[in-house]
Amino acid sequence: MAHTHSHSEHNGNRSRLAAAFGVTTLFMVAEVAGGLISGSLALLADAGHMLTDAAALLMALLAVQFARRKPNARHTFGLLRLTTLAAFVNAIALLVITVLIVWEALRRFYQPQPVQGGLMLGIAIAGLLANLLSFWLLHRGSAEQNLNVRAAALHVLGDLLGSVGAIVAAVIIMYTGWTPIDPILSLLVSLLVVRSAWSLLRESLHELLEGAPGNIDSAKLARELTRNIDEVRNVHHLHVWQVGEKPVLTLHVQVIPPYDHDGLLQRIHQFLHQHYQIAHATVQMEYQPCSGPDCELGMDADAAHAHHDHAALEGHAHHSH
Known part of the structure; x- marks a missing residue:
């Protein structure tokens, strides 16, 4: 059932991206001419946004297609990271x-046209x-979960704001003849788009650098x-860390020697799947306290301090012996 849902979700995202790409490309040509x-x-400006949208949507479409390929010996996670890479390129x-x-x-402020x-x-109204049609198509996808679809939706949102600005500027120019409103509104729309693009750039870069997903507190996970x-x-x-939309975890646990090793595992x-939706985890169980430079990864401050004191005490006792 979960596999069928995932498969249909991928197909839905792909169809929406393809439809949005067609609509965006068509009206991009119309806006350039206009x-x-x-x-x-x-x-x-709106046509320029549409040009990047067309490229962004095409990359997103290809990324969704590549992400469906099965893992192999060379790419053991498959090509899921392509969706994040596409989002990063789109933001830039x-x-x-x-x-x-x-x-x-x-x-244009110095040389009015x-x-x-x-x-x-x-x-502008046609644009x-x-x-609106493209944004509706993309917003119906799993935009909150799929960073790649979200990237494409942000591009289209920027165009939507640009079209609104162009309509306002056209009305003012028709009734007052004041042409500086054209570049002024272009600047305002650009500022709004930069804010969203910068947020997307930070998020995709964080994922590319193997950062922990924002919804997972590693210290809290260890405590719970x-x-x-x-x-x-x-x-x-x-x-x-995260690969595509999937969180991945590795950890060591010091445990009391269990009666049923496989049952405890x-x-x-x-627990990881139910509380943190982590389906891919590698767990190493150990019976002795950890000793090494990375042992405090995953501990909260109090546990790390206690562990450090315990390790120091053991080292001192060993030295005295």
Whole structure:
């Protein structure tokens, strides 16, 4: 049942990404033509976002496809990390295109350009409808869990804001003839997009650097494992990271020698799966206290201090002997 749900979820994400890619590419061409003819920077800015969106959606589509490949001897986790890499590249691309838009907006303050408000308004409304459709398609996917789909949705959100800005600018230009509103609104939209892109960049980089998932507190996990399973006396050498959407864990546990070794191991795995949704864990059980430079990984401050004192006491006793 879980496998079927995962398979249908992947297919759903792929279909939504493909549909959003088609819609975005079509209206990106329309906005480029409209921006060049009308002379609107807001339209060209939105078209620039759409260009990066088209590339972002294509990369996201390919990443979802590659992520479905089975693990092999060379890639033992499969290619799940491609989705995170695609999100990282998407965030950088969005930041770069935003810098270019800001540069052009600043230049236009010194060299104002004529803008055809009526044509600009028509293209901006069509672009807004296209962005709403694309965002709806992507938002229906597992955006909160899938960083890659979330990256694509953020690109489209930036375009949606850009289209709203272009509509406002077109109306003001049609009624007042004040063309500086075009680059001003482009700057405001760019600031909003930069905030989202920066957050995405930090999150994807954290995952690429094997950072612990934000929803897992390793010290708390170690404490709860010790409290909930009587045979577990100490948890150390705890490493947790994320591959694609899957948290992965390795840890050492000092235990009271169990009557049923396999039963205790199964209970530990069940605890990790039920409380932290960790299905892939490597657990090494030990009967003696840990001694080594990384033994405090996974302990809270009090446990680490007590462990350090215990190790020092043992070392002193051994030295005296």
